[in-house]
Amino acid sequence: SAVISQKPSRDICQRGTSLTIQCQVDSQVTMMFWYRQQPGQSLTLIATANQGSEATYESGFVIDKFPISRPNLTFSTLTVSNMSPEDSSIYLCSVEDRGGTDTQYFGPGTRLTVL
Amino acid sequence: GENVEQHPSTLSVQEGDSAVIKCTYSDSASNYFPWYKQELGKGPQLIIDIRSNVGEKKDQRIAVTLNKTAKHFSLHITETQPEDSAVYFCATSEYGNKLVFGAGTILRVKS
Numbered sequence: 493s494a495v496i497s498q499k500p501s502r503d504i505c506q507r508g509t510s511l512t513i514q515c516q517v518d519s520q521v522t523m524m525f526w527y528r529q530q531p532g533q534s535l536t537l538i539a540t541a542n543q544g545s546e547a548t549y550e551s552g553f554v555i556d557k558f559p560i561s562r563p564n565l566t567f568s569t570l571t572v573s574n575m576s577p578e579d580s581s582i583y584l585c586s587v588e589d590r591g592g593t594d595t596q597y598f599g600p601g602t603r604l605t606v607l
Numbered sequence: 608g609e610n611v612e613q614h615p616s617t618l619s620v621q622e623g624d625s626a627v628i629k630c631t632y633s634d635s636a637s638n639y640f641p642w643y644k645q646e647l648g649k650g651p652q653l654i655i656d657i658r659s660n661v662g663e664k665k666d667q668r669i670a671v672t673l674n675k676t677a678k679h680f681s682l683h684i685t686e687t688q689p690e691d692s693a694v695y696f697c698a699t700s701e702y703g704n705k706l707v708f709g710a711g712t713i714l715r716v717k718s
Binding site for chain 1: 711
């Protein structure tokens with residue numbers, strides 16, 4: 493399975509500011525995903541990021557709030573813009589198995605607290 | 608869209624006992640069913656998965672069973688150990704589409 497790292501691992505931010513989360517994979521992957529996990533809750537898909545194309549956002553998530561970059565096959569960023577306390581969550585990136593199956597492997601997550 | 612229900616929400620077992628977590632899904636087109644374990648402060652870890660052409664899969668103390676007719680699948684952990692304590696999530700997908708997760712089960716193994 494792929495080895496995935498995220499930066500930062502955690503952060504405390506003031507409302508109204510923005511934070512960019514980085515996701516790095518140790519091998520080239522086609523599909524990368526960004527999820528949000530609110531405190532004590534399950535995982536909700538924010539968007540799918542394919543290299544060379546615009547990210548595809550799920551219902552309830554918009555590009556202005558969560559802009560995503562995917563400059564190459566091993567890296568992606570998610571920005572949480574104009575943050576409010578409701579954005580306090582764990583943000584997780586995942587990658588699809590190189591074999592092109594549905595299997596997804598997750599990074600360690602970024603724990604964000606907005607004051 | 609797909610809806611995945613997971614039960615129970617919390618489960619406490621004595622060390623050495625078995626634990627069973629069940630999920631039901633709504634979309635008959637779903638054909639991939641993974642289970643993830645999430646420890647505190649970590650990302651979800653894939654522990655076992657099953658595809659629709661298989662009824663059961665086992666990996667040491669962990670097994671998953673799938674009943675496509677009834678649209679439910681279950682995670683079975685035998686001989687539980689304290690390190691099995693975590694949150695477990697089931698998920699489903701239709702090939703090439705997104706994963707939809709259950710609400711999660713907090714498993715506590717008491718020693």
